[in-house]
Amino acid sequence: MPIVRIRDAEEYPEPAQKNMKMSSDWFNFEFGEPPAMSKVMAWDGAFGGPHGRAMKRAATPGEFSRAEKEMVAAVVSGINACEY
Amino acid sequence: MTGVTNALNVVADGLRLDGIRTPLVATVDPIKAGPTLKVLLDEIKGFYQTEEIPPAFLGLAADEGYLKEFWQAWKRAFEDNQLPRRFKTMLAFAVSLTSRSDFGTAFHLNEARRLGVSEAGIREVLGVTQMFSSYTKIADVLQLEPDMGSMAAPDLTPAPGGKSKNQG
Numbered sequence: 001m002p003i004v005r006i007r008d009a010e011e012y013p014e015p016a017q018k019n020m021k022m023s024s025d026w027f028n029f030e031f032g033e034p035p036a037m038s039k040v041m042a043w044d045g046a047f048g049g050p051h052g053r054a055m056k057r058a059a060t061p062g063e064f065s066r067a068e069k070e071m072v073a074a075v076v077s078g079i080n081a082c083e084y
Numbered sequence: 085m086t087g088v089t090n091a092l093n094v095v096a097d098g099l100r101l102d103g104i105r106t107p108l109v110a111t112v113d114p115i116k117a118g119p120t121l122k123v124l125l126d127e128i129k130g131f132y133q134t135e136e137i138p139p140a141f142l143g144l145a146a147d148e149g150y151l152k153e154f155w156q157a158w159k160r161a162f163e164d165n166q167l168p169r170r171f172k173t174m175l176a177f178a179v180s181l182t183s184r185s186d187f188g189t190a191f192h193l194n195e196a197r198r199l200g201v202s203e204a205g206i207r208e209v210l211g212v213t214q215m216f217s218s219y220t221k222i223a224d225v226l227q228l229e230p231d232m233g234s235m236a237a238p239d240l241t242p243a244p245g246g247k248s249k250n251q252g
Contacts, residue, residue, distance in 0.1 A: 036226075055212075059211075063208055068174075072174065072175060075086050078086065079179055080220040080221070084223035084228045
């Protein structure tokens with residue numbers, strides 16, 4: 001159970017909702033309601049914006065493919081025992 | 085790969101089998117190795133294309149039978165298979181960095197360079213490792229519940245060599 005109330009997308013201002021929609025584009029998947037992490041990161045755009053752009057820069061295909069980088073993310077999440 | 089990487093890191097870091105500090109357990113002198121151990125150590129040297137056996141393996145060599153089995157598992161995990169060795173080495177680097185293993189981080193970083201990963205490639209994996217070390221902590225601190233699992237369809241493929249449940 002989250003320790004803070006995760007707001008519905010409609011409770012965010014429009015620019016933040018737009019940013020949350022970018023999750024669907026990034027994953028090429030229609031979430032309906034955006035993932036909780038997208039909502040958390042949209043809370044403060046001055047933090048979540050650059051944080052998200054840094055992530056996308058790192059995860060964009062380069063010497064390693066997007067899929068390979070997702071595997072890196074998976075092992076990092078696993079080592080950190082992160083269920084999310 | 086993740087499991088054996090952590091397995092060697094735990095022993096190497098904990099027992100100081102890094103070739104720099106004084107080990108906490110006796111390590112085998114390769115020159116004094118018996119014939120069967122020598123064959124095994126030569127295989128390790130060949131796998132890493134080096135004359136110097138990684139000291140973590142020498143720390144396991146006091147029990148030759150154990151090292152033999154561990155090495156077979158290690159080699160199987162790292163050799164080219166569905167994923168290439170080069171990429172698995174980068175995964176091991178990410179595992180080691182995330183678990184704060186001095187031995188593993190240096191070992192797999194050097195190995196990645198030897199296998200031809202560029203500095204740009206290393207930076208890419210470093211970036212993903214760092215960013216997901218951020219996301220995972222944010223998720224954990226807030227105790228977010230998984231909500232992205234529906235992105236992937238259920239995997240109904242059987243175990244290697246087995247048959248699908250649907251095949252009867």
